[in-house]
Amino acid sequence: MIPAAFDYHRPSSLDEAVALLTRHGDGAKILSGGMSLLPVLKLRLGSFAHLVDIGKIPGLDYIKEDGGFLKIGAMTRQSTLERSEVVRGRYPVLADAVPLIADPLVRNRGTIGGNVANGDPGNDQPAIMIALGATLVVRGSKGERSIPANQFYKGFYTTALGPDEILTEIRIPVPPARSGGAYVKLKRKVGDFAAAAAAVQLTLDAKGAVERAAVALTNAGPTPVEAAEAARSLVGKVPDEKTIAEAARLAAAKSAPSGDRRGSIEYKREMARVMVARALKKAVERAGGR
């Protein structure tokens, strides 16, 4: 399959890239790893007159803890995240997810920036960004701004990014002591999107009760779903089986999946409940709770 014709641009700086996006507006699309965009173009589900390849812009590929944040450059490949000791250390929710994204060959090309900014509710990393309380740093013609991940997703393939803006960095607050996270995903086979998946991140207090928590769901609606009630229901409680079950029930009630080859609405909701319960159990263990 051959994409419809387009003009290809390979800017060597962010300023140049922003200028191209400003000039071409909605006719332009950012090409990062291309693992979602190229299939769209090949299948002719979409077409753009201009592709702006950010792959050769220096300084967009890094993972570092700095000033209380884990900072990840938007062009960082999934395979780089997969091999990162830093990610494995304090960010198990992210470390869990990366090997479950697509397949190893796709992860050699696909980037975290693309996964997060594409706006596909089937992508795994948006829910993780919400669970981790991440901030998305974007650059546009009016300069730089920061958008909290839970305010980034506006609708199906629609985000807060303006047509002239590029996601450049993801900033995740370094979790305090006694924190744990987990990502649990149900899929039919390697390379599949989630039938249901849950991202959770929590911190326990010295007595083992939940001090704060965040729960988010993948592929459970037109945008990633933040299950705020579920998270609130955990706070102040020792996360025993009953507390976890109630939070999982509340999270599933917030999910609004559509029925497809991966299952009916009822099935996906039920699986969302199971995924949240499993993720919470794992996160509590990792936080040093029981």
Place this chain on the structure above:
Amino acid sequence: MAMHKITVTVNSTARTAEVESRLLLVHFIREVLRLTGTHIGCDTSHCGACTVLLDGEPVKSCTVLAVQAEGAQVRTVEGLEQGGKLHPVQEGFTEKHGLQCGYCTPGMMMTSVALLERNKNPSEQDIRQAIAGNLCRCTGYVNIVKAVQYAAEKMR
């Protein structure tokens, strides 16, 4: 029609061509360079038949634009045999019956080569995980795993 002059080093030889923006890397390799060892299978980045090494990493060349490979090193199955001697991975696939129809084999071998260059002593699990993006509908994978283990032994 947007045309671009690109230079890609393929199997250690610099190849320059004038290509359309939308030309896929796999079409560049097969149709412009006439290296037809790299196969097109599903053409939707699922099957891995089109796997080549791009700067040492296995990628699905049906889902990369030729213009994105500008300045890069590409290795295809044609680059494995050196001076009439098969690569240990090629030898492994022959010795251990790692193929039946052979359609997935070039991609499967390129992924295996990349694995063995990174990990000299892969476990069965490592091998199975590495080839998770390469589909084979004949072998059931058992002999492919044995072929890679054979090659790992030879390369140590």
